[in-house]
Amino acid sequence: MRAVEKLSENILDKLSIDFLRNQVLKNAYGNNDTVIAGMDPRILLLWYLFFGLVPWFVNDLPFLTGCFLLVAITTLLARVAGLVLFLFAIGVFSQTGYLLVVTLLFGGDASAIAPLLVLTLKVATVSLASITIFSGLDPDKLSNGLMWYGCPERLSFSISYAYRILPLLMEEFQNVLLSYRLRGNPPEHESFVGKIKYLIYQIKIIIHAFYPLMLNTAKRSRTTVEVLEIKGYRYAAVNREVKKIKLSSLRVGNNDLLFLAISFLWVAVTVLISTLI
Amino acid sequence: MTTIKRQSATQSQKLMVFVLTMALYGLATLFTELIPKFQVGIVEFSVEYFLFIPLTLAMLFDPMSAALGAATGELVFSEIMLGQFGGLGELEKFITVTIGVYIAGRLVRDPKNRKVVGIAAFSGVVIQQLLGTIVDILKVQFAVEDFEAVAGLPESVFATEGFAFLNDVLFSGILFCLLPTLFLVPKLYGKIEPLLGMQPRTEKTYIGNISWKVIVCSIVAFGVAIAAEFMAESGFALIDWEADWAESSTSFAVGIVIAAVVCVAIVLVMRMRTAKNPIEKGA
Numbered sequence: 331m332r333a334v335e336k337l338s339e340n341i342l343d344k345l346s347i348d349f350l351r352n353q354v355l356k357n358a359y360g361n362n363d364t365v366i367a368g369m370d371p372r373i374l375l376l377w378y379l380f381f382g383l384v385p386w387f388v389n390d391l392p393f394l395t396g397c398f399l400l401v402a403i404t405t406l407l408a409r410v411a412g413l414v415l416f417l418f419a420i421g422v423f424s425q426t427g428y429l430l431v432v433t434l435l436f437g438g439d440a441s442a443i444a445p446l447l448v449l450t451l452k453v454a455t456v457s458l459a460s461i462t463i464f465s466g467l468d469p470d471k472l473s474n475g476l477m478w479y480g481c482p483e484r485l486s487f488s489i490s491y492a493y494r495i496l497p498l499l500m501e502e503f504q505n506v507l508l509s510y511r512l513r514g515n516p517p518e519h520e521s522f523v524g525k526i527k528y529l530i531y532q533i534k535i536i537i538h539a540f541y542p543l544m545l546n547t548a549k550r551s552r553t554t555v556e557v558l559e560i561k562g563y564r565y566a567a568v569n570r571e572v573k574k575i576k577l578s579s580l581r582v583g584n585n586d587l588l589f590l591a592i593s594f595l596w597v598a599v600t601v602l603i604s605t606l607i
Numbered sequence: 608m609t610t611i612k613r614q615s616a617t618q619s620q621k622l623m624v625f626v627l628t629m630a631l632y633g634l635a636t637l638f639t640e641l642i643p644k645f646q647v648g649i650v651e652f653s654v655e656y657f658l659f660i661p662l663t664l665a666m667l668f669d670p671m672s673a674a675l676g677a678a679t680g681e682l683v684f685s686e687i688m689l690g691q692f693g694g695l696g697e698l699e700k701f702i703t704v705t706i707g708v709y710i711a712g713r714l715v716r717d718p719k720n721r722k723v724v725g726i727a728a729f730s731g732v733v734i735q736q737l738l739g740t741i742v743d744i745l746k747v748q749f750a751v752e753d754f755e756a757v758a759g760l761p762e763s764v765f766a767t768e769g770f771a772f773l774n775d776v777l778f779s780g781i782l783f784c785l786l787p788t789l790f791l792v793p794k795l796y797g798k799i800e801p802l803l804g805m806q807p808r809t810e811k812t813y814i815g816n817i818s819w820k821v822i823v824c825s826i827v828a829f830g831v832a833i834a835a836e837f838m839a840e841s842g843f844a845l846i847d848w849e850a851d852w853a854e855s856s857t858s859f860a861v862g863i864v865i866a867a868v869v870c871v872a873i874v875l876v877m878r879m880r881t882a883k884n885p886i887e888k889g890a
Binding site: 537 | 866
C-alpha cells in the first residue's frame, strides 16, 4: 500500500507544470542535432504522407509490421521527449485496448484479437510517423515546409507562434494558479468525501484562473497583432515575393535522398516478404 | 451608419480574436492531454476539454474567428506540438469544433442574458459531440476489416461511442462548458472588449440571427468531413489494387526491391562525389 502511495506521489510530482514546460521545450528545441532534424522538411513531409496514410488502407500483417519497425527506428533517431512517447503509449491503448476489453464484455472471443492487432499496428505506425516528423523537426523548419506545400500562411504562423508563446503562457498560468492557491482555503482531504470536495475545489480554481488569464492574453494578443501589422504581416502573408525569400533557405541534400531511398528499399523488402509468405 | 449598427470587427481585430482563442484554447487542450482520466467501470470521468474558453470568446467577439482559432489552437498545441497529429482524423475534429463553437457564438444576442448563454453553450457542446460521434462510428467501421464478421465488435463500437457521447455531454458538457461559461461570460462582458479596442456586443450591434445560410454552410462543412472519409475509402481501392499485384507476382516485388537497391546505390554514389568536391557542396 505504501509503495503504491509513493508511486502515485512520484507521478504527481513529475506532472507539475514546470516538468510539462520543460518537456515541451525540449521537444521543440532540444534536439536540433539529430539526423531527422537536419533533413529537409519537404522531404520529411512527403515521407510522412506515405507513412501517415498508407497503413490505414493496408491490412497485410507483414507489411504493417515492417512499416511499424521503420517508424520506430526513425522515432529513436529523432530522440523524442519521454513525455510524448508516454502519451503515445496511452493513446494507443485507449484507442484499441479499451475496445478489446469491451468486445470481450459483449461476448466476443479470441477471434477479435487479430483485427484489433491490425488496428493497433495501424494506429501505432501512423502516430509514430507523425511523432517523428512533428516533434523531430524544429517548429520554424516545419512551418516553412508546410508553407512550401501551399498550406495557409495562418497555419504556419500559428505553429511558430505557438512554440514561442507557450512557455510564457504556462508560466503566467502557473503564477495565477499559485496566487489563487495562496489566497484560497482548500477543504480537508483525508476522507473520501473530502477528496471529492478537494478535486472539485481544484477544478474550480483552474476555471477561475482562466478569468485573469483571458484578460492578460487579450492584451498580449493585441500587442502581437499590432506588431505584426507594423511589419506588414497581412500583406506579406499573401505576397509571392516575400514567400520566395522566406523559403529560399530550404535545400534538398544527399542525406534527404538517401533517407527516402532507404525507406523505399525497406518498404519494397516488406512487400516482397509479404508476397513470399 | 451601418458600421455602428453591426458589431463590426476590422481584419486586425479578427486576427486578435484568432490569436487570443488559439493561445488560450491550445494551452487548455495541452492540459487536458495530461489530466488523468479515471474510470469507474466503463464510466469514464475525464475532463474532456475546456470548450468553455472558445465558447465564451465566441459569444463576446466575432464567432468565426474564435471558432477557427479554437480549432487551430487544438491542432497546433495538442496535436502537432506533442507529435500526435493523426492526419485525416484531425480534419474532422477541426471542422466539428469550428461548427459547434460558431453556432453557439451566433446564438447569443445579448451576452448579459444568462438563459440564452446557457442554452447556446450547451447546444455548442451537443452539436460538436454529436458530429464527432457520427464520424467516429464511421471511422471504426471503415478501419477494421470484416467489421461485421468479428463477434461482438459492432455492438461494442455503437455502445462505447453512444455511451461516450452521453458521458461527454452530461459530464464535460455541464461541468466544463455550461457552468464556466455562465460564470465567465457576464464577468468578462464589457471588460475584455476594450482590451482589443472593440465595442461590447449588444442587441443593436449583434450580427444577426442564425440564417439558413449558416445551417447550409455547416452541413456542407460536415459533408466535407465525411467526404474526407470517403476520399480515404477510394484510396482504399487504390491500395487494394496495389496489394493485388503484390500477391499475384513475387517477381514484381523483386523488381521493386531491385529498383530500391539501385536508388540507394545512386544516392550513395552521388554522396561520395559531393564528398570529393567540397566546393560543390558549399555552392
